[in-house]
Amino acid sequence: MSNTALLDETGAMTRFAGRFFSEGFRPRYEIQELLRQCYIIGYQSLPLVGITGFIMGMVLTLQSRPTMAQFGAESWIPTMVGLTIIREMGPIITALIFAGKIGSSIGAELGSMRVTEQIDAMEVSGTNPFKYLVATRVIATTLMLPVLTVMADAIALFASYLGINLKGVTTMALFTNNILTGLAFGDVVPAVIKTFFFGFAIGVIGCYKGYNSEKGTEGVGQAANSAVVVSSLVIFILDLLAVQITGLLGLN
Amino acid sequence: MTPEPTLQPAPAPPAPGKPGEVVMTVDHVSKSFGDNHVLRDFSLTLGRGENVVVLGKSGSGKSVLIKCIIGLLPYDEGTITVLGQDVASLDHVAMDQLRARVGFLFQSNALYDSMTVRENLLFPLRRHWLEHSAEEEEKLVCQALDDVGLANTANMMPVELSGGMRKRIALARTLILRPEIILYDEPTTGLDPITAREIDQLIREVQHKYNTSSLIISHDMNCVRLTADRVALLVDGRCYAEGTYDELEQRDDPKIHEFFA
Numbered sequence: 287m288s289n290t291a292l293l294d295e296t297g298a299m300t301r302f303a304g305r306f307f308s309e310g311f312r313p314r315y316e317i318q319e320l321l322r323q324c325y326i327i328g329y330q331s332l333p334l335v336g337i338t339g340f341i342m343g344m345v346l347t348l349q350s351r352p353t354m355a356q357f358g359a360e361s362w363i364p365t366m367v368g369l370t371i372i373r374e375m376g377p378i379i380t381a382l383i384f385a386g387k388i389g390s391s392i393g394a395e396l397g398s399m400r401v402t403e404q405i406d407a408m409e410v411s412g413t414n415p416f417k418y419l420v421a422t423r424v425i426a427t428t429l430m431l432p433v434l435t436v437m438a439d440a441i442a443l444f445a446s447y448l449g450i451n452l453k454g455v456t457t458m459a460l461f462t463n464n465i466l467t468g469l470a471f472g473d474v475v476p477a478v479i480k481t482f483f484f485g486f487a488i489g490v491i492g493c494y495k496g497y498n499s500e501k502g503t504e505g506v507g508q509a510a511n512s513a514v515v516v517s518s519l520v521i522f523i524l525d526l527l528a529v530q531i532t533g534l535l536g537l538n
Numbered sequence: 539m540t541p542e543p544t545l546q547p548a549p550a551p552p553a554p555g556k557p558g559e560v561v562m563t564v565d566h567v568s569k570s571f572g573d574n575h576v577l578r579d580f581s582l583t584l585g586r587g588e589n590v591v592v593l594g595k596s597g598s599g600k601s602v603l604i605k606c607i608i609g610l611l612p613y614d615e616g617t618i619t620v621l622g623q624d625v626a627s628l629d630h631v632a633m634d635q636l637r638a639r640v641g642f643l644f645q646s647n648a649l650y651d652s653m654t655v656r657e658n659l660l661f662p663l664r665r666h667w668l669e670h671s672a673e674e675e676e677k678l679v680c681q682a683l684d685d686v687g688l689a690n691t692a693n694m695m696p697v698e699l700s701g702g703m704r705k706r707i708a709l710a711r712t713l714i715l716r717p718e719i720i721l722y723d724e725p726t727t728g729l730d731p732i733t734a735r736e737i738d739q740l741i742r743e744v745q746h747k748y749n750t751s752s753l754i755i756s757h758d759m760n761c762v763r764l765t766a767d768r769v770a771l772l773v774d775g776r777c778y779a780e781g782t783y784d785e786l787e788q789r790d791d792p793k794i795h796e797f798f799a
């Protein structure tokens with residue numbers, strides 16, 4: 287992609303996001319469709335996000351244990367795992383998994399609706415397709431990703447507790463106490479806030495790619511693929527920005 | 539901010555109107571995509587209860603014309619008047635109210651894959667703010683499905699239907715609003731000859747039963763012969779010739795003869 291094409295695409299995507307703010311919150315409110323999307327995007331993603339969180343917590347614990355043992359710092363594992371998961375790994379891994387599952391499905395669904403004229407059919411049926419299809423999905427991804435991240439964090443920490451107890455004995459009370467002692471609000475709040483931005487980016491990019499899909503079925507595949515690639519890249523950029531901002535605020 | 543629409547009464551069959559009354563006028567309309575001039579000074583009228591077929595080659599701008607009429611595409615010059623309203627001057631609320639009176643059958647049927655046939659039919663009814671009880675809705679769904687001869691399909695998903703059935707369901711979704719005008723975009727494309735003939739007959743039946751006016755976009759000569767009261771030939775973006783099927787067939791003009799040969 288040339289520099290001009292990249293700038294054109296970025297500009298078009300920004301205008302698309304701007305349209306969300308100018309049109310998305312005006313009546314007629316699509317509450318029923320929003321709830322349906324929250325169910326699909328949030329609830330139906332929970333198994334995948336849960337499994338990922340479980341493996342993440344277990345692997346992190348099992349792999350860090352030998353090194354920590356070398357320094358006689360096994361008792362610090364809960365604190366280290368807690369900080370790592372809550373501040374960084376939970377939000378970023380959940381967002382990437384979410385981008386793969388939801389970003390691609392939104393891109394493919396809207397792309398397919400575009401090429402089969404279903405979006406035009408909605409428009410002639412007295413419906414603003416942007417509000418009905420795009421605004422509801424963007425709001426749902428923005429609201430659901432933080433919830434999923436908190437759940438993934440909790441599952442990952444529980445898996446870490448199980449991991450520690452595979453080769454030793456630690457009570458749940460001690461494990462929890464160690465984690466909470468190492469955590470401050472400055473660790474938790476920015477980590478949760480950035481997931482709203484991740485969710486928004488995934489929703490906008492998936493919808494943009496699908497809504498503007500062209501070239502028939504080939505375009506649907508491209509929309510799904512580029513939704514995931516661009517979302518993942520934007521997640522890393524946003525994460526980098528978040529680190530800089532929390533650093534400026536003295537929260538790192 | 540434009541006012542939101544309020545609930546409207548249930549749709550009634552279109553008023554008989556005066557025979558010969560013009561319900562749609564396309565007046566010197568032009569439309570370009572960059573340097574590609576798709577429509578040039580195109581004009582056409584549609585009378586009450588009349589079926590007009592716009593005949594043209596693939597890529598000649600027929601679908602662009604029909605999308606300009608329903609307000610899905612803006613046009614560059616000229617005027618399109620539908621049921622007495624200038625399409626270009628309508629805000630979105632007025633446009634939605636007009637669209638409730640004008641049905642559109644898409645070339646690809648455009649059935650919503652995630653909804654059952656019943657939900658597909660109810661979607662425009664509910665979205666156009668038309669007030670109905672659940673019983674009335676069910677009655678309208680049954681009536682629309684009866685009209686297209688698919689009474690027992692209400693709970694099926696579009697993916698379970700054949701191409702011809704999908705076309706009929708798409709027509710039922712259009713009919714449920716009791717439109718005064720129906721725009722058909724290539725209604726027989728992709729269908730086998732027998733099913734295509736059934737769809738042509740259905741178009742005629744709908745015209746007679748509900749006194750609808752229809753603008754049919756097609757390049758299928760069987761469809762033109764069976765459905766057209768009048769034919770407009772679209773060549774190079776212009777209305778090249780107009781007349782009944784028989785009149786055009788007898789004209790000694792190579793460009794017209796190309797279609798009828």
